[in-house]
Amino acid sequence: MADDAHGDAVSVPSKVPADFSVRRYRVDLTSRKVSRETVACEDFEDVFGGIARGFKLLESCPVADAYDPSATLIMNLGLLSGTDFMTGLRTYFLAYSPLKRSLSGLPSPMWSAGSGKFGTKVRGLNIDEIIFTGRCDTPSLLHIRRDSEDGPPVFDFVDASDLIGRHVNDRIQDLHGRYPDAFFAVIGPAGENYQHVRFAAIALSTVNQLRSGDGKSRWCGRGGMGGVMGSKNLIGIIADSPDRASTTKAPPILKELNLEVARGKGSARFRDKGKNNGGGGTWSNYSALNPVHAMPEMNFVPTGTDASVPLYRDNVEQGPYVVKDESCFRCGISCHKNVYDKQEDGKAGRFRAKLDFEPLNLLSSNLGIFDIDQALDLVELVDELGMDSISCGTTLAYVMEYNRRHPEAPIADGMSYGDYKKTLETIDKIGNGQLEQVGQGTLRLAEQLGEMGYAMQCKGVEFPAYLPQTNPGYPWALAGGHMSMRTYLLLLHERETGLDYWVDAITNRGLSILRDDFMGICKFSGMSDERMVEAVGALTGLAIDVATLKQLIRRTFLRGYRLERRHGCTDDDYVMPAEVHQEYPQIELPYFNTPEFFSELKQRVTARIDELLVAEGLS
Amino acid sequence: MSVNVELPSALARYAGGTKFLVASGDNVRMLFEKLWEDYPQLRIRLLDKRDQLYPYFVLIKNNVRLSPQELCDIPLDDGDTLEVMTLAGGG
Ligand code: SF4
Numbered sequence: 001m002a003d004d005a006h007g008d009a010v011s012v013p014s015k016v017p018a019d020f021s022v023r024r025y026r027v028d029l030t031s032r033k034v035s036r037e038t039v040a041c042e043d044f045e046d047v048f049g050g051i052a053r054g055f056k057l058l059e060s061c062p063v064a065d066a067y068d069p070s071a072t073l074i075m076n077l078g079l080l081s082g083t084d085f086m087t088g089l090r091t092y093f094l095a096y097s098p099l100k101r102s103l104s105g106l107p108s109p110m111w112s113a114g115s116g117k118f119g120t121k122v123r124g125l126n127i128d129e130i131i132f133t134g135r136c137d138t139p140s141l142l143h144i145r146r147d148s149e150d151g152p153p154v155f156d157f158v159d160a161s162d163l164i165g166r167h168v169n170d171r172i173q174d175l176h177g178r179y180p181d182a183f184f185a186v187i188g189p190a191g192e193n194y195q196h197v198r199f200a201a202i203a204l205s206t207v208n209q210l211r212s213g214d215g216k217s218r219w220c221g222r223g224g225m226g227g228v229m230g231s232k233n234l235i236g237i238i239a240d241s242p243d244r245a246s247t248t249k250a251p252p253i254l255k256e257l258n259l260e261v262a263r264g265k266g267s268a269r270f271r272d273k274g275k276n277n278g279g280g281g282t283w284s285n286y287s288a289l290n291p292v293h294a295m296p297e298m299n300f301v302p303t304g305t306d307a308s309v310p311l312y313r314d315n316v317e318q319g320p321y322v323v324k325d326e327s328c329f330r331c332g333i334s335c336h337k338n339v340y341d342k343q344e345d346g347k348a349g350r351f352r353a354k355l356d357f358e359p360l361n362l363l364s365s366n367l368g369i370f371d372i373d374q375a376l377d378l379v380e381l382v383d384e385l386g387m388d389s390i391s392c393g394t395t396l397a398y399v400m401e402y403n404r405r406h407p408e409a410p411i412a413d414g415m416s417y418g419d420y421k422k423t424l425e426t427i428d429k430i431g432n433g434q435l436e437q438v439g440q441g442t443l444r445l446a447e448q449l450g451e452m453g454y455a456m457q458c459k460g461v462e463f464p465a466y467l468p469q470t471n472p473g474y475p476w477a478l479a480g481g482h483m484s485m486r487t488y489l490l491l492l493h494e495r496e497t498g499l500d501y502w503v504d505a506i507t508n509r510g511l512s513i514l515r516d517d518f519m520g521i522c523k524f525s526g527m528s529d530e531r532m533v534e535a536v537g538a539l540t541g542l543a544i545d546v547a548t549l550k551q552l553i554r555r556t557f558l559r560g561y562r563l564e565r566r567h568g569c570t571d572d573d574y575v576m577p578a579e580v581h582q583e584y585p586q587i588e589l590p591y592f593n594t595p596e597f598f599s600e601l602k603q604r605v606t607a608r609i610d611e612l613l614v615a616e617g618l619s
Numbered sequence: 620m621s622v623n624v625e626l627p628s629a630l631a632r633y634a635g636g637t638k639f640l641v642a643s644g645d646n647v648r649m650l651f652e653k654l655w656e657d658y659p660q661l662r663i664r665l666l667d668k669r670d671q672l673y674p675y676f677v678l679i680k681n682n683v684r685l686s687p688q689e690l691c692d693i694p695l696d697d698g699d700t701l702e703v704m705t706l707a708g709g710g
Contacts, residue, residue: 265704268704269704269705269706269707269708270708273684277679277682277684277704279677279704279705279706279708280706282708282709284706284707284708285706285707285708287674287706288674288675288705288706288707289675289707291674292667292673292674292675464709466709482709486709488709489707489708489709490629492675492707493627493629493630493664493705493707494629494630494632494633494664495663495664523709588667
């Protein structure tokens with residue numbers, strides 16, 4: 001980040017925030033004016049960047065409409081983004097969301113992060129942060145490059161009319177042909193049709209994608225950040241800088257830290273089985289959760305049957321498919337589980353889709369679709385249209401459940417559980433802006449239909465693929481329940497059902513997941529706070545201890561929560577859909593999230609957060 | 620005979636606050652019985668009603684993953700390591 005932060009390797013960290021500064025660019029898309037400011041850091045939030053600094057910025061630019069041209073879209077990096085720390089690849093987009101909102105109707109603060117090599121290129125251009133406002137008058141690309149090797153970044157606007165309507169990978173491959181040294185952040189058709197799709201995503205290109213030609217983007221998926229970009233008529237951002245060999249010597253500890261990321265216990269679950277006893281990636285959740293019927297099926301109501309068994313990875317690999325673990329730039333975890341058709345010689349043929357647990361589950365089992373070939377088609381199409389697979393899948397499940405309950409007056413052409421063909425057609429319509437009723441997301445659709453009890457969302461953000469029945473922490477997640485509140489598998493592992501436990505889980509332990517949203521690294525790295533303090537010190541010279549890091553995590557959460565409150569959230573927004581609180585005997589986990597339990601929990605969580613706000617001087 | 624046991628971090632709170640334990644037993648079954656004696660809270664978090672390891676755990680002995688079928692009678696030697704790894708994880 002800051003001017004001297006990523007220069008020489010440092011042996012004894014001694015820098016304080018005031019020793020750092022942020023290279024920030026403000027881009028007014030209406031006038032196409034770009035201004036640079038170098039901002040001295042006031043605190044650790046400023047130094048770390050990502051959501052820690054982003055929330056501070058969002059405080060100063062509230063909007064009533066996420067798509068208003070004056071709305072702010074922040075693109076920034078975390079402290080270790082673009083460094084040699086393994087998985088240090090994250091790019092963050094922050095804005096007031098077109099999807100997440102309070103009951104008052106005001107858009108709520110949101111962010112989404114993605115890997116790939118785009119962030120590394122942004123770092124290579126010496127940019128820490130870009131603040132976009134305004135709206136391009138025509139569909140445009142922002143090409144950021146340098147005139148000379150050490151010169152400042154130059155911002156050019158390029159007409160993007162020829163990309164309109166095309167699928168995401170097609171756009172990226174086209175841009176790769178034109179800008180061979182660059183990496184890209186692009187929206188797809190959904191982002192262009194932002195008025196009719198509230199869960200459009202931003203794709204970040206990967207090395208593997210550009211080499212293979214396959215659609216292997218990483219995604220800033222949640223909260224409709226692609227729609228905000230689309231509302232600004234900004235179709236893509238091109239970070240164009242040649243790779244340069246590092247001129248500084250890496251700190252000796254870096255090798256050890258990277259080895260731990262690649263081969264250590266923290267990332268083991270996400271590695272392949274053959275890689276130092278890896279757990280096989282998030283896809284393993286199928287064989288881990290389904291036997292105890294703790295996995296979403298049919299709009300988050302497990303069937304209690306073996307219906308999802310064909311979708312286990314081991315079973316898929318026995319069919320005509322090859323699954324390869326592949327990776328982002330220089331990452332040893334290789335969490336991508338890419339599925340290919342198997343050729344006659346047994347080798348990988350045509351690329352089909354990248355399967356993580358979330359897209360797979362929410363676009364198959366949770367829709368009553370248990371055929372892997374169909375699931376691959378659905379996952380690929382959602383990606384290619386540039387949508388968040390979680391929000392899209394969960395909204396489709398709501399539609400199917402509504403139609404099951406209302407066979408006399410179904411919506412969306414009567415789409416029903418298990419109906420692959422209509423699901424495919426519906427996804428295509430949503431992504432192309434032809435089905436706003438569904439493209440507006442679960443909350444607004446449920447409000448329109450008057451049936452909120454099984455609308456699986458909180459504050460407008462659809463639930464990820466972990467049962468809400470087992471996780472009363474969802475309402476306090478700032479940016480979706482599996483990325484911003486680490487309470488989603490606690491019941492499975494710890495089986496605790498007491499109020500004290502859950503208050504602490506939500507207001508203390510659950511917040512730890514936010515650390516990597518300003519650190520600039522992948523959550524899958526699984527590194528301890530102790531090790532990250534070492535990494536930060538070695539790579540940037542910043543002196544920080546674990547207690548201060550934990551405080552920064554807490555303060556970041558509190559700022560996000562305070563922003564939600566300032567943007568209209570009241571106690572009534574921190575609720576769960578009513579049917580979540582029922583007992584489902586087929587779920588082989590303790591039943592505890594009753595209406596009474598949740599009501600008392602909410603009072604105590606709210607009181608605890610209020611105390612923390614006062615203690616941190618943020619009330 | 621003593622075996623070095625490593626638990627998932629989430630379960631350390633049910634094992635006296637540490638994920639690293641030393642326990643004894645001629646085989647995995649006996650070792651587990653000993654663990655339940657010392658840390659009774661662990662049992663319900665690792666074993667289901669049929670006394671089987673929950674499907675979201677795997678056992679790794681001396682860096683070799685064991686299949687669920689062979690868990691109980693696997694012999695253990697002095698100095699062996701036995702790791703309980705959790706499969707379920709987010710993302
Ligand atoms: S953990 Fe996965 S997403 Fe993260 S950098 Fe590695 S391969 Fe990419």
